[in-house]
C-alpha cells in the first residue's frame with residue numbers, strides 16, 4: 001500500500017501553504033486517481049513516532065506526477081486555552097524539499113467528480129481549494145462542456161493558494177465562471193468577480209439540478225449547504241469533504 005515517492009517540485013503557494021509535486025523515482029506512471037481523491041502521507045517525526053495525514057490531490061488524474069498542497073497549521077488558542085501547532089504539516093514545511101522522499105498511499109476518497117451532464121457548482125474556502133483544483137484540472141483536460149460555477153472564499157489574494165492556477169483553469173474551460181470573495185481585499189475595489197467580504201450566494205444563479213461539491217471549514221460549508229437546500233437543491237446532490245475527523249453534522253435547513 002505504501003510507496004516512496006520523490007519530491008520533484010516544491011512551491012511556496014502563499015505564506016502558509018506549500019505545494020509538492022510527487023513522482024515515482026523511476027519516472028513510471030503512478031496509480032490511477034479520480035478527480036477529488038486524496039492520498040495519505042506517512043512521516044517519521046522528530047520524536048520517532050510515525051504519523052499519517054491525508055492530502056487531496058491537486059493534479060489528479062495525471063499519472064506522471066501527483067500534486068498535494070499542505071497548509072501549516074499554526075499554534076493558537078481556543079477559549080483561552082493554548083493549542084499546539086500542527087505536527088505533520090509543520091514538519092513537512094520545515095523538512096521536506098526537492099529530492100526528498102515521502103511515503104504515500106494509493107488514492108482514496110468518496111468526494112469524486114462523476115461524469116454527468118448536470119450543471120456543476122464547486123465551492124471552496126482556504127485550503128479547501130485542493131480537491132476543487134484537482135477536479136478543475138480534470139474538467140479542463142477533458143474539454144468539459146458542463147455548465148460550471150466555481151466559487152472560492154479566502155482571507156486575502158495574498159493568502160489564496162493556487163489563486164492563479166484556479167483562474168487559469170477556469171479560463172481553459174469555456175463553460176466555467178469564477179467568483180472570489182476575500183475578507184481583506186486591500187486597496188482594490190470590489191468587482192462582479194472579485195468581491196470583498198464573506199461568501200454570499202444570493203445573486204448566484206443556482207439550477208436546482210446542480211451537483212455541488214463543497215470543501216472548507218465546517219461553518220463555511222454549513223452556510224453554503226443551507227443556502228443550496230433553501231434554493232431547492234436536493235441534499236443528495238451536495239457532496240463535501242471535511243479536512244479532519246468527519247464529525248460534521250450539517251444543520252437542518254430553515255423551514
Ligand SMILES: Cc1cc2nc3c(=O)[nH]c(=O)nc-3n(C[C@H](O)[C@H](O)[C@H](O)COP(=O)(O)OP(=O)(O)OC[C@H]3O[C@@H](n4cnc5c(N)ncnc54)[C@H](O)[C@@H]3O)c2cc1C
Pocket residue numbers: 038053054055056057068069070071072073074075076083084085086087088089090109127130131241242243244245
Ligand atoms: C480527506 C482529507 C483531505 C485533506 N486534504 C488536505 C489538503 O489538501 N491540504 C491540507 O493542508 N490539509 C488537508 N487535510 C488535513 C490534513 O490531513 C491534516 O489534518 C492537517 O495537515 C493537520 O495535520 P497536523 O499534523 O499538522 O496537525 P495535528 O498535529 O494533527 O493537529 C491538528 C489540530 O489539532 C490541534 N491539537 C493538537 N494537539 C492538541 C491538543 N493536545 N489539544 C488541543 N488541540 C490539539 C492542533 O493545534 C491543530 O489545530 C485533509 C484531511 C482529510 C481528512
